Amino acid sequence: MRLTPFTLVEPESLTEALAAVARLDGEARLVGGGTALIPMIRLGLVKPDRLVSLHRVPSLAGIRLDGGALELGALATHADVERSWVVREGWPLVAEATRRVATPAIRTSGTIGGNLAYAEAASDPSPALMCHDAEVRVVGPRGSRAVPIVRFFRGFYEAALEPGEIVTSVRVPPAPAGARGGYVKYTSRSAEDKPLIGVAALVALDAAGRCAHVRLALGGAAPTPIRIERAEAALMGEALTDAAASAAADLAARDAEPLSDLMGSADYRREMIRVWVRRLLIGLRDGAR
Amino acid sequence: MKLALTLNGRPCTTEAPDHWTVLDLLRDGLSLMGTKYGCGEGVCGTCTVLADGRPIRACLVLAAHVSGRSLVTVEGLDADGRLDPLQTAFAERGAAQCGYCTPGMMLAAKALLAENPAPTAHEVREALSGNLCRCTGYTKIIEAVLAAAPGRK
Numbered sequence: 001m002r003l004t005p006f007t008l009v010e011p012e013s014l015t016e017a018l019a020a021v022a023r024l025d026g027e028a029r030l031v032g033g034g035t036a037l038i039p040m041i042r043l044g045l046v047k048p049d050r051l052v053s054l055h056r057v058p059s060l061a062g063i064r065l066d067g068g069a070l071e072l073g074a075l076a077t078h079a080d081v082e083r084s085w086v087v088r089e090g091w092p093l094v095a096e097a098t099r100r101v102a103t104p105a106i107r108t109s110g111t112i113g114g115n116l117a118y119a120e121a122a123s124d125p126s127p128a129l130m131c132h133d134a135e136v137r138v139v140g141p142r143g144s145r146a147v148p149i150v151r152f153f154r155g156f157y158e159a160a161l162e163p164g165e166i167v168t169s170v171r172v173p174p175a176p177a178g179a180r181g182g183y184v185k186y187t188s189r190s191a192e193d194k195p196l197i198g199v200a201a202l203v204a205l206d207a208a209g210r211c212a213h214v215r216l217a218l219g220g221a222a223p224t225p226i227r228i229e230r231a232e233a234a235l236m237g238e239a240l241t242d243a244a245a246s247a248a249a250d251l252a253a254r255d256a257e258p259l260s261d262l263m264g265s266a267d268y269r270r271e272m273i274r275v276w277v278r279r280l281l282i283g284l285r286d287g288a289r
Numbered sequence: 290m291k292l293a294l295t296l297n298g299r300p301c302t303t304e305a306p307d308h309w310t311v312l313d314l315l316r317d318g319l320s321l322m323g324t325k326y327g328c329g330e331g332v333c334g335t336c337t338v339l340a341d342g343r344p345i346r347a348c349l350v351l352a353a354h355v356s357g358r359s360l361v362t363v364e365g366l367d368a369d370g371r372l373d374p375l376q377t378a379f380a381e382r383g384a385a386q387c388g389y390c391t392p393g394m395m396l397a398a399k400a401l402l403a404e405n406p407a408p409t410a411h412e413v414r415e416a417l418s419g420n421l422c423r424c425t426g427y428t429k430i431i432e433a434v435l436a437a438a439p440g441r442k
Contacts, residue, residue, distance in 0.1 A: 103419025
């Protein structure tokens with residue numbers, strides 16, 4: 001079955017890309033790897049008459065270190081991220097979560113910039129990036145800006161992007177010294193599905209075993225990826241006992257706003273959040289010993 | 290739109306409409322029917338081909354995006370009239386029943402074995418996790434890939 005016809009524009013620089021995007025009106029779309037957009041066109045959910053592909057824009061590619069932070073170019077594919085030794089050694093939580101995106105052949109095409117711009121609610125990388133206090137870098141007709149990832153998701157599949165704006169990279173600060181991260185992807189149908197819920201956590205314990213730094217974020221638990229700040233605050237300064245992990249998991253389940261869909265009901269999601277937040281926290285504590 | 294790429298080891302210059310995917314280009318532009326259309330959404334894996342040695346979904350990738358790259362389809366697996374060890378193993382072990390998933394399975398496996406010549410059964414399962422088979426129950430497919438793995442002999 002053929003896609004509904006569209007014209008393809010292939011800018012070769014960011015300047016050209018911005019000019020192409022500025023001229024867009026009606027049903028026009030930006031495309032990175034196409035793993036999100038092409039199925040939407042195929043299913044008739046969108047009918048763009050023009051596509052601007054970013055694949056020839058060199059400055060959007062690549063994975064770099066910048067002043068101690070990790071800079072993932074918007075066109076870095078999930079496979080690029082999971083395979084990068086810079087990411088695996090310095091940002092293992094990001095590598096671990098990215099390795100769980102869909103299947104190998106999707107990860108070779110799908111890009112981190114596309115995943116963010118699409119505002120996938122059940123994104124695997126987004127909760128991990130939230131744990132690292134990442135910033136999404138954006139350029140548009142009024143210049144460039146950096147949006148903290150917790151403010152980048154406006155609503156269900158809606159990113160905080162203005163007309164004419166392009167995601168250029170995501171900047172990921174390093175974890176605090178001694179922090180340990182983990183990602184759990186729980187699927188209710190098959191292993192390569194989107195997560196029913198995904199849980200990412202980054203925890204640093206002090207010498208006495210008390211939480212000195214905590215980040216907890218969820219995918220598939222609300223209309224957007226979310227950080228659970230109430231649970232983080234409850235854990236700070238506390239020993240990571242089983243009871244403390246359970247209390248944090250209860251807060252996470254309460255603060256989540258899960259939706260019901262074919263993968264599972266909202267109630268089931270809430271229960272799985274309770275189960276997996278607790279298990280992940282206890283696992284991080286025991287692994288950190 | 291004009292396209293220049295390497296296809297199964299040979300230079301290929303062709304043309305395609307802007308909205309064609311790699312799968313449209315292969316089947317309808319170049320009459321290479323080995324790559325199958327399954328779900329059209331990137332889920333089933335039967336359209337898997339290799340781009341620069343890595344598996345992609347031909348139904349999801351725009352033809353424009355493989356310009357300048359090297360594609361391998363099932364038609365490029367055999368060389369000099371000799372089947373690829375994966376093809377032989379699939380045939381000998383009954384890893385193909387209806388056969389519709391087989392080209393995608395073999396190419397996903399080809400990418401794995403090029404990187405990891407001695408995979409474990411678990412690694413084979415992971416590499417094939419995006420390729421659905423509704424006939425075999427997967428056991429014979431996994432056995433065939435393990436049998437074709439050069440580092441396990």
